[in-house]
Amino acid sequence: MPTLQDPLTIVTDLDGSLLDHHTYGWEPAESWLARLQAQHIPLVICSSKTAAEIIPLQRALGISGAPFIAENGAVVRLDDTARPAPFLPGNTADYPVLCQRLAELRARHAFKFTGFADVSEKEVSEWTGLTEHDATLARMREASESIIWRDSAEQFALFRQQLEAQDLTLVQGGRFWHVMRQGSGKGAALRWLLQHSSLSDSATVTLGLGDGPNDAPMLDIVDYAVVIKGYSKNPVILQRQDKHNIYHTAHFGPEGWSEGLTYFITQ
16 A cells, blocks of 8 residues: 555546535545645646636645646646647647537437537536536537437437547546547546656556546556546446455545545555
């Protein structure tokens, strides 16, 4: 088990993990956040949230300027600029292009879905429980679209097939489906980040925390994985075989987040 004196890096999902699924608060995690900060242990956010949402949150958490992963791995930030994931060759599927492709597919196949680009801040606020100000930040997307699927399972299979034909993929989050470039995702983004940032020391021990199916690729590549009890109808299924390095929490959100750190980190 790692200790607070080891060269640790904590990689965390936000909604339903460090942040409460309903209130977006992180108060139950504050004592652990203070310990990590006191030991100068990096905290890397790996979230479906946008860069516009993550940057003020980093400020509130006292980790401004730290590398982070946004939009489920479609955006990686190493310094003061956020941009589409640099590990994707020929990455030209920026947000306007992506929305245009989705609109064309919907018109051609009569798919029934609603994306953030289709609605106002008010609707996003109603869907998520965010304030309208925070919903504005959630709509400031760069390389992925969040959608609510409103059609049949048969149409969904066709939708996925049509996306793959355009080098796009679907990732399931806690509330929405996310459409992005094939090859992106939390696992691929984290692997790139660990190789190309200040976190690239081979001695670094990584501990990841997440609650949704979209967190599985990230949790599969960290040294220690905390699967936080979540609200998704689909389980978090990991491919890794070292079950002793996986912990499933009994609590939701930041309570589960703290529970996972307490389980793995010797104090």
